[in-house]
Amino acid sequence: MALISDGRFIEDAWRRLADEEALPKTGKFIVSLPRLEHAVEVLGPTATFGVIIPNTTEPSALIAALPRLDLISIAFPAFADGRGFSLARLLRRAAFKGELRASGRLVADQYPHAIGCGFDTIEIPDDLAERQDEGQWRAALNAYSMSYQRGYAGRGSILEARRKAVRS
Template sequence: MALISDGRFVEDGWRRLAEEEGLPKSGKIVVSLARLEHALAHLSDGVSLGVNAPNTTDPGALAAALPRLQLVEVVFPAFADGRGFSLARLIRRAGFKGELRASGRLLADQYAHALGCGFDTVEIPDDIAERQDESQWRAALAAHARTYQRGYVAAGSILDARRKAAAK
């Protein structure tokens, strides 16, 4: 799997725990949604915790855990399944400040939208990374300076820019 941050392929510092694997005493770990409650109850102080959540997850199921999580990984089973974008917006609206990661079969064309919905990083399978190299993800990042969607992109929305221009 390739991890993309700021349009570049980067190393992933998180480790996914297998369902039967015990909780470590330190490090950055990602557990399944099914293991989240157990991990929160038995977590050592030196462990950063992340959760792997299907794009069908009810955001309310994560709400109580969000303050203790450093990573929420939303799984996209197919590039045409956009429910993960909605889930990301709801997680950010709930106040999550940690890393929000899209994981799965996303394409470079969806990168700007993912960032606009609140994702920080995108993790893609190796077969997509071979077809769409780092230069395509960087180009996708620079393709749109503004969007109609108000979100988490620093440049602001097209509508905000129009309102500012009209106010002058």
């Protein structure tokens, strides 16, 4: 897997735990959703862990665990399945401040969408990363100077800019 952050391919500091693997004492690791409740119960307040969730997850199912989570990875079963974008928005609305990761076969052209909805990082398979190199991801990040929506992250809002122009 390759990880993209701020338009660069970076080393992944996180490790995805297999379900049969015991919870480690140290390090950054990601558990599956069914193990989350147990992990929250047994891990101490200093443990650094995250969860990977299907894009159909109800945000309410995570609310209790949110303050404990340092990372939430949302699985994209197909790159054109946009449910993860709305889920990311809802998790940000629920005040999740940790790393939000999109995991799946997302293509570089979706990068601005992901950033806009609150994702920090994108995790893609190696074969995809080979075809779509860092340059393409960075270009996608800079493809648009502004956006027409307001309240979405990343680019500046055209609506805000117009408002400023009227009032100055």
